[in-house]
Amino acid sequence: MDSPDDYDSPWKEAVESYFPEFIEFYFPDAHRQIDWACGYQFLDQELRAVVQDAELGKRFVDKLAKVALRDGSERWVYVHLEVQGSAQAEFAERMFVYNYRLYDRYRQPVASLAVLADSSANWRPNHFGFAVLGCEHELRFPAVKLLDYTNQQDQLYQNPNPFALVTLAHLLTQATRQDMNARFAAKWKLVQLLYQRGWDKQQVIDLFSVLDWMMRLPEQLKRSLWHNIEVLEEQEKMRYVTSVEQIGIEKGLLQGMQQGMQRGLMQGRLEGEQSGIAKGEAYALRRLLQKRFGPLSEDVLARLQAASIDELELWLDRALDADSLAGVFAQ
Template sequence: MDTPDDYDSPWKDAVERYFPEFIAFYFPHASQQINWARGHEFLDQELRAVVQDAELGKRFVDKLAKVALQDGSERWVYVHLEVQSSAQAEFAERMFVYNYRLYDRYRQPVASLAVLADTTANWRPNHFGFAVLGCEHELRFPAVKLLDYAADQDQLYHNPNPFALVTLAHLLTQATRQDMNARFAAKWKLVQLLYQRGWDKQRVIDLFSVMDWMMRLPEQLKRSLWHNIEVLEEQEKMRYVTSVEQLYSEKWMQQGLLQGRLEGEQTGEAKALRRLLQKRFGPLPEDRLARLQTASVDELEHWLDRALDADSLAEVFSQ
């Protein structure tokens, strides 16, 4: 049985909880054709069974959902979704392979949709196929580039769709990689937006979880943000984020327990980073495992930030 992955779970959780909003935000034309009143069903185990020997790349999310259409028919169709984290030559081929394997299994139409969350502006795959001896076989799929939303950040701040906020968090994380003070300011602004939307507690918690995972901060700035959130929740009389301790890898503790907390944080950070690196790059060499065990929390967080976008293990640990 597959174990949960700390790397992709916040993205996956958000997609699963708010799937209609996800499709409406990134693929509005497709959303209009889906009969959401009939519900939808995720088929992740089925997806794993179909593509288990076709692992051609790494990504934030891959999902398979069954939905009904607005055309009045009783049939169900399948939506195959990929959120790709880095530019990769084989990505379009993977979409093609997954699409025809899913069709082969279900004998029903399969819509493959892609969200490109990489930093390579000119990488925009949207088709794959071949033609030989008069035979043509091609898949063309809608692909949304998150970088394209950077020019409309003001609109994202005012868009009520939760994935406008997720997109903002993604863009601001990339823009502030070299400036943690700027990241702190951007993250605090997004946190305030969470409470201004009038959303229920669960939605605030879910979206904060995604933002907190993306926009990692050094310990001192993390404490400052926590203080700001506590003050905000007291003012708004909303004990939302600060009431759910299990969302965070570290908890507020008394000063006398500080050393124990830091030691626990190092162990947790090292474990999460090891799982992420193994998921992306395969088994780790002994020297890399040793570095993880002896690294400081700041080093681990620095490597974790790199690991989200790096194309190789060497790039993660480079000086």
């Protein structure tokens, strides 16, 4: 494919939405020690203040959370989490520095946890420290390597934790970089697994979004996958994924516009470049409005057809959040 696979958004959203499940899957010992009944709090702005001067290479996620322990102490501690997407020589040192900076800020214990999502089998940082003149200072931190799950794919398919599926998607994406047909087959198998788990609608949509963003497909295979999903949802009587506009669920308003523009440009070549772009944007907007609000009236279709590029772009910006068609077209 032309663009490299980039997981920042889906990893971050999956961790935020299913943080206890994330800790349970990758760090089960830590999960058992946390009192989840007390809740947890993300402190992203505070983390930014601490790590703003650091260069960590390709990070998928960096999070700071405040959690309570189950040891009877009733104290709150801090969990610093990194999902690192590339091998980086200074990574362990940075974990050491962050851990100390966070302790210095809060004067509370800080647990630093790392998920290594890179493709270098021998890169396994899990400690950093120094000893000088009888003084020793060291941080040892749990580090999970996603490549280590490569030979456990059968178990991952059986594991009901959402991050078993996310891990599978990561491994299968890496394994199918050069074979889009194989990626299509792997992605379709994971999509079917979503509906077999008995998860609620929102969880299916959330995890489909992760799969869809990770396991990118060429346009033709993408259309085939969406056809399969439509058939599956009809059979299972579950209007989950197809009830949400494809453009929105892909976080792809822009991508949808580009797809529509490509069609519009093909149709509008004889009518000039600007006309083709307008047709493309009108096509993308029409699809989005139909998914959100149902069949469009002749008046609305005519309005889309006659609109300028500026008007279409304004309506596209409103279309994902508006409560009604009137809200889209409000003056």
